[in-house]
Amino acid sequence: MKKKCLLICLLCFFPWALYGQDPLFFSQSLIQIDTTNPPGNEIEAASQIQTWLKEEGIESDIIESSPGRGNLIARLKGNNSGPSLALLGHLDVVAAQALEWDFPPFGGFMEDNFLYGRGALDMKGMVAMELSAFIRAKKDNLPLKGDLVLILVADEETGGALGAGYLVQNHWDKIRAQYLLNEGSIGVLKEGMHLYPIQIAEKGVAWMKLTAKGTSGHGSMPHKDNAVVHLTRALQTLNQHEFPIVPTQTVKNLFTLMAPHLPFPKNWVARYFFHPLIGPLLQRFAKKYMTGDEKIAAILSNTLSPTVLQAGYKTNVIPSEAIAEIDARIVPGETPEGFLKKIQAIIGDKVNAELLTTSLPNESTMASPFYETIRRALTEMDPQAIVTPMMSSGATDSRFFREKGTLCYGIIPLLIAMEDIQGMHGKNERVPVDGLKKGTDTLYRIIQLINE
Numbered sequence: 485m486k487k488k489c490l491l492i493c494l495l496c497f498f499p500w501a502l503y504g505q506d507p508l509f510f511s512q513s514l515i516q517i518d519t520t521n522p523p524g525n526e527i528e529a530a531s532q533i534q535t536w537l538k539e540e541g542i543e544s545d546i547i548e549s550s551p552g553r554g555n556l557i558a559r560l561k562g563n564n565s566g567p568s569l570a571l572l573g574h575l576d577v578v579a580a581q582a583l584e585w586d587f588p589p590f591g592g593f594m595e596d597n598f599l600y601g602r603g604a605l606d607m608k609g610m611v612a613m614e615l616s617a618f619i620r621a622k623k624d625n626l627p628l629k630g631d632l633v634l635i636l637v638a639d640e641e642t643g644g645a646l647g648a649g650y651l652v653q654n655h656w657d658k659i660r661a662q663y664l665l666n667e668g669s670i671g672v673l674k675e676g677m678h679l680y681p682i683q684i685a686e687k688g689v690a691w692m693k694l695t696a697k698g699t700s701g702h703g704s705m706p707h708k709d710n711a712v713v714h715l716t717r718a719l720q721t722l723n724q725h726e727f728p729i730v731p732t733q734t735v736k737n738l739f740t741l742m743a744p745h746l747p748f749p750k751n752w753v754a755r756y757f758f759h760p761l762i763g764p765l766l767q768r769f770a771k772k773y774m775t776g777d778e779k780i781a782a783i784l785s786n787t788l789s790p791t792v793l794q795a796g797y798k799t800n801v802i803p804s805e806a807i808a809e810i811d812a813r814i815v816p817g818e819t820p821e822g823f824l825k826k827i828q829a830i831i832g833d834k835v836n837a838e839l840l841t842t843s844l845p846n847e848s849t850m851a852s853p854f855y856e857t858i859r860r861a862l863t864e865m866d867p868q869a870i871v872t873p874m875m876s877s878g879a880t881d882s883r884f885f886r887e888k889g890t891l892c893y894g895i896i897p898l899l900i901a902m903e904d905i906q907g908m909h910g911k912n913e914r915v916p917v918d919g920l921k922k923g924t925d926t927l928y929r930i931i932q933l934i935n936e
């Protein structure tokens with residue numbers, strides 16, 4: 485394990501710290517507060533942020549959804565002549581296996597212009613940038629047409645019931661805004677392209693349990709009504725089933741905007757993939773060009789992955805029951821109940837399917853001045869930026885706000901290498917230090933443009 489003196493790191497950036505709005509100082513300090521969820525204990529991070537805000541003369545509320553689960557809200561008032569904007573971030577992080585890391589995950593160490601730590605990307609780095617941009621708006625006395633709201637929540641990593649979900653349900657008046665900026669995507673350097681996909685939609689969750697019943701018996705005397713066989717046959721059938729491609733508006737726009745930047749023949753396939761005449765042919769015979777990327781394949785249709793299996797307890801006993809759990813994800817337009825019916829029809833009546841956990845898919849339009857503002861700010865920061873809309877296969881806290889009609893977009897305005905994406909929820913999570921500064925400038929520019 486590489487050792488670095490944390491004190492030296494902090495002293496190096498002391499002048500910045502005095503400046504009071506340095507995203508590196510905030511990121512480092514927040515990484516050092518362990519908010520692994522569970523248990524979360526986000527109150528410590530929320531209290532620290534409250535202190536920083538207070539030093540800048542900004543009042544904030546901390547709302548505990550349950551003991552230790554702190555959510556912070558701060559608001560700069562506008563004059564009500566323009567749209568309000570919320571900056572949303574989560575304070576919790578997933579667990580880190582310290583032994584796999586080159587640096588202690590809660591140390592906030594730096595090397596070669598990268599800051600390492602759990603949450604550097606997901607998403608204390610972004611929280612630090614949001615906080616910095618928010619404080620800068622106050623310090624600059626930026627004339628605000630609409631309110632600027634900072635919402636930093638607990639519990640995103642285990643579903644948000646004690647964080648964003650709790651606030652939306654119980655404190656909507658304190659957090660409401662017309663526009664909301666959140667995580668959900670990040671700029672990546674891929675094959676020389678500077679890609680900035682803005683998350684405007686999310687797939688929904690339809691986790692299911694499959695239960696096969698059969699006749700128990702002695703393993704030495706095989707029979708036809710074996711629950712394990714029924715279940716594995718159902719899983720095999722599901723695995724071979726091709727779920728149809730669903731032309732959501734988000735994916736259509738993504739392909740259209742990406743096409744000019746792709747090599748032949750991928751560019752051609754992307755451009756005509758949803759064409760009313762040749763689209764069906766391309767989807768049948770040239771699908772591999774678009775589905776080679778797992779991220780893209782996942783958002784083209786409803787999907788499922790078997791993840792849990794349970795059956796039997798002894799080699800010579802045929803069990804009467806076998807159970808599987810599947811992680812099914814549905815595209816906008818589908819419902820968990822509707823997809824359950826489809827699954828039941830595919831597997832037949834030997835196996836029963838039921839829903840476990842669900843959430844609805846959600847989609848914001850890209851046809852809004854807010855989208856254009858983010859696109860413009862990203863392009864000003866990085867003239868090579870290719871900005872597209874994006875649907876994520878997983879869920880973020882944006883879903884709670886989209887259900888209320890808030891226009892939500894997700895992008896961490898940083899450019900990172902493709903391989904650094906693995907750091908989120910993986911080992912050696914890191915963020916480029918210059919990216920933190922550029923990202924803060926971009927967030928601030930978005931705030932400025934919205935209030936022009």
Ligand SMILES: [Zn+2]
Nearest residue numbers: 606607640667
């Ligand atoms: Zn996150």
